[in-house]
Amino acid sequence: MDKKEKILIVDDEAGIRRLLHLKITKAGYPCETAESAERALEKMQAEQPELMILDIKMPGKSGVELLPEIKAKYPDTAVIMATAITEAANAINCMKNGADDYICKPFNLEEVVISIDKSLEKRRLELEIREYQKRLQQKVDEQTIEIRRLFLGAIEALVFALEAKDKYTAGHSRRVTKIALAIAKELGLPKDEIEDLRWGSLLHDVGKIAVDQSIQNKTEKLTPVEYEHIMIHTQIGAGIVKPVVNDKVVEMIEHHHDHYDGTGFNQTISGEDIPLGARIMAVADAFDAMTSHRPYRPAMAIEETLGEIKRCVDTQFDPVVARAFLKISASLPVVKNGQAAAKPLKAQKSKVSQK
Numbered sequence: 001m002d003k004k005e006k007i008l009i010v011d012d013e014a015g016i017r018r019l020l021h022l023k024i025t026k027a028g029y030p031c032e033t034a035e036s037a038e039r040a041l042e043k044m045q046a047e048q049p050e051l052m053i054l055d056i057k058m059p060g061k062s063g064v065e066l067l068p069e070i071k072a073k074y075p076d077t078a079v080i081m082a083t084a085i086t087e088a089a090n091a092i093n094c095m096k097n098g099a100d101d102y103i104c105k106p107f108n109l110e111e112v113v114i115s116i117d118k119s120l121e122k123r124r125l126e127l128e129i130r131e132y133q134k135r136l137q138q139k140v141d142e143q144t145i146e147i148r149r150l151f152l153g154a155i156e157a158l159v160f161a162l163e164a165k166d167k168y169t170a171g172h173s174r175r176v177t178k179i180a181l182a183i184a185k186e187l188g189l190p191k192d193e194i195e196d197l198r199w200g201s202l203l204h205d206v207g208k209i210a211v212d213q214s215i216q217n218k219t220e221k222l223t224p225v226e227y228e229h230i231m232i233h234t235q236i237g238a239g240i241v242k243p244v245v246n247d248k249v250v251e252m253i254e255h256h257h258d259h260y261d262g263t264g265f266n267q268t269i270s271g272e273d274i275p276l277g278a279r280i281m282a283v284a285d286a287f288d289a290m291t292s293h294r295p296y297r298p299a300m301a302i303e304e305t306l307g308e309i310k311r312c313v314d315t316q317f318d319p320v321v322a323r324a325f326l327k328i329s330a331s332l333p334v335v336k337n338g339q340a341a342a343k344p345l346k347a348q349k350s351k352v353s354q355k
């Protein structure tokens with residue numbers, strides 16, 4: 001049975017090319033020859049052989065010079081260096097640079113075939129191991145994505161359960177997410193940043209699980225201590241999601257109440273140092289909070305809310321983000337429909353929560 005791997009013999013001496021060609025063809029390998037490094041590169045471009053026999057010493061570009069080029073461009077091609085017995089040290093050096101074996105002139109043709117068989121067997125095993133590792137890595141990646149999706153889905157369900165319990169906040173995170181994503185698209189954010197923002201917005205208030213309900217639902221003005229207590233939800237929320245989301249999402253949640261001018265509660269950063277996702281969420285969150293009923297005040301009218309956002313451009317809100325929101329606000333369903341906050345939760349489903 002003919003062996004299938006192709007072999008390219010690169011040697012400047014016609015006699016050696018003929019001799020090797022005859023022996024290797026007889027051993028069952030399809031075989032081609034090239035008389036120089038340049039010609040070998042041309043042949044490699046047309047069709048890559050699985051193995052190359054490469055003469056170390058050739059006029060023009062030598063085999064020693066050609067080897068790293070071949071290994072860089074065609075890493076799956078096995079290379080056997082052919083050398084005069086007096087240059088064996090050179091050949092051993094080539095093996096350090098990626099050659100698979102070396103054969104010495106004058107050739108023992110049986111040994112040449114053994115070297116070819118051995119090198120091709122090694123190559124086959126390496127390819128099999130690489131393919132196996134690739135499949136294994138693929139499986140690990142798939143499992144990681146699935147585990148992450150399940151975790152995120154569980155946390156998202158927790159957020160919705162928390163919100164559903166409270167008529168004032170029902171559906172808040174989903175509406176904030178819709179507005180935040182619309183702003184992000186208007187700003188031309190790339191896909192991966194939009195995906196981070198989606199998770200940041202959906203989970204931004206998960207830390208409210210640690211907030212005292214009686215303080216959250218208080219009908220009078222909050223005391224500074226009570227306000228401070230409510231604001232711990234940014235840190236707690238960041239801590240809850242940290243094991244399952246990337247750092248960007250964690251930082252968005254941590255800073256979603258930061259004011260652009262740095263005057264927010266216990267703020268450590270300001271302006272552009274606040275993650276862009278957090279600056280977007282700040283506008284979306286404020287809009288939805290103002291247009292929703294709260295225990296201490298009724299929902300604000302849309303026009304009044306937009307006026308309030310305009311008033312806080314450059315102070316509470318990033319001017320670029322706020323202007324993007326104001327520009328698209330009229331076309332947003334949550335804005336057009338007015339008091340979207342009053343809609344029942346079951347009418348608004350998210351992909352993950354349905355599972």
Ligand SMILES: [Fe+2]
Nearest residue numbers: 204205256257
């Ligand atoms: Fe919040």
